[in-house]
Amino acid sequence: MAELQSVERALEALLDGVAPLEAEPVAAEQAAGRVLAETVTARLDVPPADNSAMDGYALRHADAGGWLPVSQRVAAGHAPTPLAPGSCARIFTGGEIPPGADTVVMQERVETREDSVFIPGDIAAGDNVRRRGRDVSAGEPLLEAGTLLEAAALGHLAGQGITRVSVRRRPRVALLSTGDEIVDPGQPLGPGQIHNSNRPMLSRLLERFGAELVMRETVPDDFATTRRILGEAAECADVIITTGGVSVGEEDHVRHALESLGRLDLWQLAMRPGKPLALGRIGQARFVGLPGNPVSCFVGAWVYLRPLMGALLGSPRMAELPRLWARAAFATRTQARRHYMRVALDFTPEGVLARAFADQNSAVLSSCLDADALAVIPAHSTLEEGDTVECLWLTH
Numbered sequence: 001m002a003e004l005q006s007v008e009r010a011l012e013a014l015l016d017g018v019a020p021l022e023a024e025p026v027a028a029e030q031a032a033g034r035v036l037a038e039t040v041t042a043r044l045d046v047p048p049a050d051n052s053a054m055d056g057y058a059l060r061h062a063d064a065g066g067w068l069p070v071s072q073r074v075a076a077g078h079a080p081t082p083l084a085p086g087s088c089a090r091i092f093t094g095g096e097i098p099p100g101a102d103t104v105v106m107q108e109r110v111e112t113r114e115d116s117v118f119i120p121g122d123i124a125a126g127d128n129v130r131r132r133g134r135d136v137s138a139g140e141p142l143l144e145a146g147t148l149l150e151a152a153a154l155g156h157l158a159g160q161g162i163t164r165v166s167v168r169r170r171p172r173v174a175l176l177s178t179g180d181e182i183v184d185p186g187q188p189l190g191p192g193q194i195h196n197s198n199r200p201m202l203s204r205l206l207e208r209f210g211a212e213l214v215m216r217e218t219v220p221d222d223f224a225t226t227r228r229i230l231g232e233a234a235e236c237a238d239v240i241i242t243t244g245g246v247s248v249g250e251e252d253h254v255r256h257a258l259e260s261l262g263r264l265d266l267w268q269l270a271m272r273p274g275k276p277l278a279l280g281r282i283g284q285a286r287f288v289g290l291p292g293n294p295v296s297c298f299v300g301a302w303v304y305l306r307p308l309m310g311a312l313l314g315s316p317r318m319a320e321l322p323r324l325w326a327r328a329a330f331a332t333r334t335q336a337r338r339h340y341m342r343v344a345l346d347f348t349p350e351g352v353l354a355r356a357f358a359d360q361n362s363a364v365l366s367s368c369l370d371a372d373a374l375a376v377i378p379a380h381s382t383l384e385e386g387d388t389v390e391c392l393w394l395t396h
């Protein structure tokens, strides 16, 4: 039997020579989930002027500790006038600090009488003043190239009045489900047939990883058809993903079809699940052949497809799964393959606890339902309950 390749070696082969895809303009309103292709520079100070963090009174700090007449009223969105000496201004949160004032006291701390207020003496200069440019300074980098545009980044862009951004094109993916037994939901099942659960699962994961599905096909267990459809996929996709048909059986045609059209870089990995996973290329397209078992697809997507999409999108955050260390609430033992166990994480005051689903067989998709992470159990090792275990966090 061929020697099993390490996951690290497989990732290296998969990502070798992968460069970020070209940039395209997109309306900022449509940019959620996209990855910035270029660094955006701030063009406005935020806030645009010193303003008040509280509803209260603006004054010169030197005038604190006595009664001051209220000489003007400043609401957010309205320009103040210079503060008359020895007076204070009624001001509301977000209101611009009048020239001459340097401090705001919140209204709960003052006493009022007719048109004057008593300002306590124990306030610090600059209290409750949000300085111009405190959040963002014009001319500074606002968002780096490679930023995944999520909620706060979208807010930042809007804060600058930016309506268009340059983002990476979404990777085009062909998702091919192989197997005579595979039938779409909604179609009747014949003898020995099962519904295609891998396709919707992978479609959703790929969407989360920023990809665009350009081709979805079910491919029968037949060499000529497999070869033809792989060829068509290579014409339209950056990444070709197959499920099933990569093991050693006589009905496993994917590998041979791949070799006849392009090249197989690597096959047979020291990981569980996912041993027969195959990596290669056809023309410009990257090829990832996932084993048919649903859990092999789920784990393979997180371990290989997410970094691949991250590399194509130029997103460092997507290229690597966050790691955390948890206390195992289970015991296990491995042999020649590193085991990626599906675990739920409990965040307790005593630390993070990883609970493994009881049945870790690669055909048991139930094990992925509550999976927050993949606990990584090294090959040839024994893990006792209570031991610390490294986990890859399935987030973003």
Ligand SMILES: Nc1nc2c(c(=O)[nH]1)N[C@H]1C(S)=C(S)[C@@H](COP(=O)(O)OP(=O)(O)OC[C@H]3O[C@@H](n4cnc5c(N)ncnc54)[C@H](O)[C@@H]3O)O[C@H]1N2
Pocket: 177, 178, 179, 181, 182, 194, 195, 196, 197, 198, 199, 243, 244, 245, 246, 247, 248, 249, 252, 273, 274, 275, 276, 290, 291, 292, 293, 294, 296, 362, 363
């Ligand atoms: N003699 C050996 N047999 C097997 C080996 C081996 O080393 N020697 N490896 C086993 C391992 S590990 C895996 S994983 C599987 C992977 O085989 P394939 O990639 O060829 O996958 P298939 O045989 O086509 O399918 C496996 C399993 O998954 C079901 N399946 C396939 N596609 C779907 C789908 N879209 N939705 C739901 N379920 C699907 C399929 O019916 C099979 O039950 O090989 C072992 N065998």
Ligand code: MOO
Pocket: 271, 272, 273, 274, 275, 276, 291, 293, 295, 296, 362, 363
């Ligand atoms: O390697 Mo397979 O994915 O365990 O069942």
